[in-house]
Amino acid sequence: MELVTTAFIGSTPSVDTRPRVTVLAGFSAEATAAIGRSLLVTDRRLLLVSHDMRRVRDGVVRRTVRTADAVLEQEVVELVHGCVSCTLREDVLPTLLRLARQRPDSDILLALPPVIEPEAVAAACAHAGAGEQLRFDSYVTVVEAAGFLDDLASTEDLRDRDLHAADEDRRGVAEVVVRQVEYADTIVVWGHPQHDALDDARLTALLHRLAPWATHLRVGDTGRVDCTALAARLRRTGRHDPRTPGILGRALEGFPIGIDDPAGEHGANSVLFRSRRPFHPVRLHEALEDLTTEALRVRGQFWIASQPDTAIGWESAGGGVSLGTLGYWLAALPAERWPETSGLRRMAADVDWDPYYGDRRTVLALVGLNLDAEALTARLTECLLTDRELAEGFEAWPGWADPFAGFFPLTDEDDTAPA
Structure with missing residues (x-):
């Protein structure tokens, strides 16, 4: 059999050289941080960006940028207003864009604080045109198996746990938890060595019904995490499609x-x-x-x-x-x-x-x-x-009589395509 190689004449596809961003979300800061550390050690050029928002209501957040080997930045940032959207607009996005310019060969892990929902990040990035300099590769939500069901069934507000990002932040714990899961294209369950098989099966079944479109995996049930295998499942997957609308x-x-x-x-x-x-x-x-x-x-x-x-x-x-x-x-x-x-x-x-x-x-x-x-x-x-x-x-x-009268006003300027 003769093998023939055909040369195609014309323009070759351009290579996407934008740094890739993997967004890590999760209501358990500890579980999200554990996944971040596991990924960081697999690539010495990889950057991890995180924000401490415990003082956000005072208009102050602390930003940390690090590699596996060193802390590159640790700065206190004063915001014009203390809120989630201000944090995204005034520091998170500018930091990502700056790092893309300064370190074009380094991919980025963006570890979100528990009160930030990934859809808010995607909306802010789309509005700012961040996709021209960065490729948002995947939105990963980390679920801590031990506390997820309690949080999902909770009737508490963030305010009840002193987690609200601003005085007007009226979001519920369950509301934030479920939005983090639903927007993800990848869900990682962080288990525990003393796990219960029946509880695990129920949690897995529930997560698949909350986010049937996501890729699901589980780690942490033993004392060791195969970081290389985990990175292969989570990084450079191309799972995020920026055209995918929000849940509503x-x-x-x-x-x-x-x-x-x-x-x-x-x-x-x-x-x-x-x-x-x-x-x-x-x-x-x-x-x-x-x-x-x-x-x-x-x-x-x-x-x-x-x-x-x-x-x-x-x-x-x-x-x-x-x-x-x-x-x-x-x-x-x-x-x-x-x-x-x-x-x-x-x-x-x-x-x-x-x-x-x-x-x-x-x-x-x-x-x-x-x-x-x-x-x-x-x-x-x-x-x-x-x-x-x-x-x-x-x-x-x-x-007809309408208890919802005035609840859903429409104007001629309304954007008919929801964000």
Whole structure:
């Protein structure tokens, strides 16, 4: 057999020489730091950037930059305002960009403090155009097996643990924990030598239902960590896609928001609820407490008959619920405004377009332990419009009593593509 080599004439693909950034997030600072140290020793050029935010409410953070061999920087930074967004804008991003210029041959590990959510980092980087100088390679969330379930089920606020980043920071512990998991493209469970096999299986099953799109691995169950093998699983994977929307924008953009697995395994299960019909505003309002109490996590999008132009985001964790506008449905906009949205959203709408509802639809994922899937589905179905109510039509619905009136304001300047 004769082997023939063909030469292709034309431009060769450019090599991406940007330093790669691996973002490490996690509510357990100790577990996140342990993963950071494990990766650092595998590459002497690798830089680890971390921020101590214990004094952030006073407008002060401490930044450390180090390699496996030495501390390169340790500086106290005074912020104009003490908050998460200010920390990202005034120090985290400038530090990453500066290091990319000064050490172009060094990749970077960015270890986030427990109160910073990875989606906030991605949004800040996109807004600042950081992708021109840096490649954000992967968003890794480290879960400490021993405390995760307690934190996920907690009804405490960050303020109750003196972890709030600003006086107006009202986030719940469970809210932060679950957002860290959901945005990750890679989840690392940090175990313990005295682990319980049944607890491990339940935690694994739950994490797969919270983030079915992520790569999952586990370390720490023995006294030794194979750092080289861990680095091969976590670094230079290219798992992060900057086009992937945040959790509330996933369904609008045609991405999955969960899996329908009522049976589940090891007690962890999930329910995916879909409907083209809108919710009745009064009945949904009355059901909110039951639904958010039953499930550890609810996320997704929905619409109510009394506000048919508005796509509404729903997320709840720790017993609290957050509802907010995601902008207009495309069906409520003139066609000339559709290019204001992303191509992915227009494509998703086109694939699933309904002659009557347009792109309006409810998609909710409910995740928990031993959820009564039939009861939850029935409760949500009861909140939908009946045939008689549906027959009244779009013109009549806005005149109904609405406990959500004024909650989801829309303006002509609204960006219809959620961040």
